[in-house]
Amino acid sequence: MKAMIGLETHVQLRTATKLFCGCTTVSREPNDNVCPICMGYPGSKPALNRKAVELGTQIALALNCRVAPEMWFSRKSYFYPDLPKGFQITQYEVPLASGGLAEPVLCGKKAGIRIRRVHVEEDPAKLEHEGDIMTAARSLVDYSRSGIPLCEIVTEPDFESPAQAREYLEWLLSLLAYLEVIDPRAEGVMRSDANISLDGGERVEIKNITGTLMVEQALKSELNRQIGFANLGKKVARETRLFDGATGRTVTLRKKEEEEDYGYIFEPDLPIVGMDAIAEGVGKAMREMPEVALARVERLGVPRGLAHAVVYTPGMLAYFDECSGGYGKPDELARWLANDFLKCMHWNGLEVRDSPKPELIVELLGMIDSGEINERAAKDVIKEMFAKGKGAREVMGARAAGKGESEGEVISGVIRDNGKAVSDFKAGNARALQFLIGEVMKKSKARIDPKRAREMLVKQLNAGPG
Ligand SMILES: [Zn+2]
Numbered sequence: 053m054k055a056m057i058g059l060e061t062h063v064q065l066r067t068a069t070k071l072f073c074g075c076t077t078v079s080r081e082p083n084d085n086v087c088p089i090c091m092g093y094p095g096s097k098p099a100l101n102r103k104a105v106e107l108g109t110q111i112a113l114a115l116n117c118r119v120a121p122e123m124w125f126s127r128k129s130y131f132y133p134d135l136p137k138g139f140q141i142t143q144y145e146v147p148l149a150s151g152g153l154a155e156p157v158l159c160g161k162k163a164g165i166r167i168r169r170v171h172v173e174e175d176p177a178k179l180e181h182e183g184d185i186m187t188a189a190r191s192l193v194d195y196s197r198s199g200i201p202l203c204e205i206v207t208e209p210d211f212e213s214p215a216q217a218r219e220y221l222e223w224l225l226s227l228l229a230y231l232e233v234i235d236p237r238a239e240g241v242m243r244s245d246a247n248i249s250l251d252g253g254e255r256v257e258i259k260n261i262t263g264t265l266m267v268e269q270a271l272k273s274e275l276n277r278q279i280g281f282a283n284l285g286k287k288v289a290r291e292t293r294l295f296d297g298a299t300g301r302t303v304t305l306r307k308k309e310e311e312e313d314y315g316y317i318f319e320p321d322l323p324i325v326g327m328d329a330i331a332e333g334v335g336k337a338m339r340e341m342p343e344v345a346l347a348r349v350e351r352l353g354v355p356r357g358l359a360h361a362v363v364y365t366p367g368m369l370a371y372f373d374e375c376s377g378g379y380g381k382p383d384e385l386a387r388w389l390a391n392d393f394l395k396c397m398h399w400n401g402l403e404v405r406d407s408p409k410p411e412l413i414v415e416l417l418g419m420i421d422s423g424e425i426n427e428r429a430a431k432d433v434i435k436e437m438f439a440k441g442k443g444a445r446e447v448m449g450a451r452a453a454g455k456g457e458s459e460g461e462v463i464s465g466v467i468r469d470n471g472k473a474v475s476d477f478k479a480g481n482a483r484a485l486q487f488l489i490g491e492v493m494k495k496s497k498a499r500i501d502p503k504r505a506r507e508m509l510v511k512q513l514n515a516g517p518g
Contacts, residue, residue, distance in 0.1 A: 058209035070199035072098030079196035090199035092137030104201035107233040108172040117152030119331040125319040134177040142173035156223035166208040175200040214271035221264040254290040270295035352382040361390035367404030374410040396438040416444040
């Protein structure tokens with residue numbers, strides 16, 4: 053029996069503001085980022101966010117699609133509480149791009165997945181159901197989500213197994229994170245609708261599945277259901293189903309005889325967008341595809357695991373390239389970036405773009421090579437570089453100054469607090485000095501070594517009033 057699986061995947065584009073208004077995309081509490089446009093007030097007019105179109109174009113080009121010379125938006129009309137305008141602004145007749153091909157390695161084999169279309173649309177608001185969607189007595193609406201820019205990537209039914217579908221989504225997620233067109237840490241960054249049919253039978257659609265693993269589980273469960281039907285000689289009905297993660301089964305959401313009529317009409321408040329100049333600009337600025345970058349970094353002598361971290365950590369490849377300009381050991385550089393650098397970044401909740409500048413990391417690595425600092429100390433220094441946003445030399449300078457001051461203070465403190473031992477020493481008792489050295493060691497938590505403590509004590513005791 054042969055399964056045919058297709059995916060429609062929505063990803064949230066990484067923009068500062070929403071698709072058609074100036075509200076920010078970052079929300080801290082429900083309904084904190086809303087305005088008349090994303091609330092759908094009568095008379096409000098959308099204005100297109102060019103950045104979202106550029107990010108969508110980047111995705112289209114990375115998936116080898118043809119970008120349309122001109123595109124426009126349409127109103128998809130339906131009624132739902134999360135959609136105050138009564139329509140969603142999306143693309144229908146002419147999407148941003150179509151006719152692409154993705155060639156990831158899926159289940160150990162290079163696949164050819166045809167991309168039917170890539171388009172940009174707004175997200176509706178978010179409904180918070182009190183309990184289960186089917187039985188909730190009340191639902192709340194968060195309009196902060198309303199108008200968040202999404203990109204929808206639709207494949208042809210080219211996957212043959214649920215595992216292939218999952219691996220494609222994982223590949224897609226890392227590709228888009230690499231391109232920095234999505235924020236992989238954003239909540240609900242990826243949602244998919246999956247469709248599946250068996251041996252040319254009716255197509256069943258499973259709506260709104262989050263994550264990648266869940267898609268595989270939903271498809272497996274639906275595939276088993278369809279195989280069960282086939283074994284009993286029953287026909288699968290064409291319908292839309294929901295996957296219930298708790299029971300691991302799909303349930304009927306609605307039966308549909310044919311495609312629903314959303315009464316698409318041209319969106320008159322937005323212009324027709326000429327795409328040639330945008331596609332050309334985006335194409336020129338596009339970086340190499342991650343597989344190509346991985347091979348290039350490996351050719352520099354960087355082991356595969358480290359090269360993988362460098363390439364697939366968003367923003368790190370450009371950072372690595374910039375550091376490489378000033379530092380001649382790519383493998384050593386990658387080792388630092390993929391380990392201590394990455395750890396410090398995560399501890400401080402930062403991204404590569406907010407981390408210490410490349411020249412500062414080059415400086416630190418140069419200091420290790422010249423023996424100015426050993427590797428263990430460097431691991432502490434890099435932590436402070438991240439925490440304080442300073443360079444290695446500045447961190448070390450501040451430490452040396454801090455150390456000198458407190459050394460003197462520790463010695464004076466010990467002399468002040470141990471009058472008896474001091475007078476014993478002055479009376480010629482050598483064991484009293486031993487005792488004072490011990491006190492210094494205790495107070496400085498062994499940071500001052502005994503030899504230095506002796507020198508400093510003797511100097512201060514001899515200089516002090518007799
Ligand atoms: Zn708004």
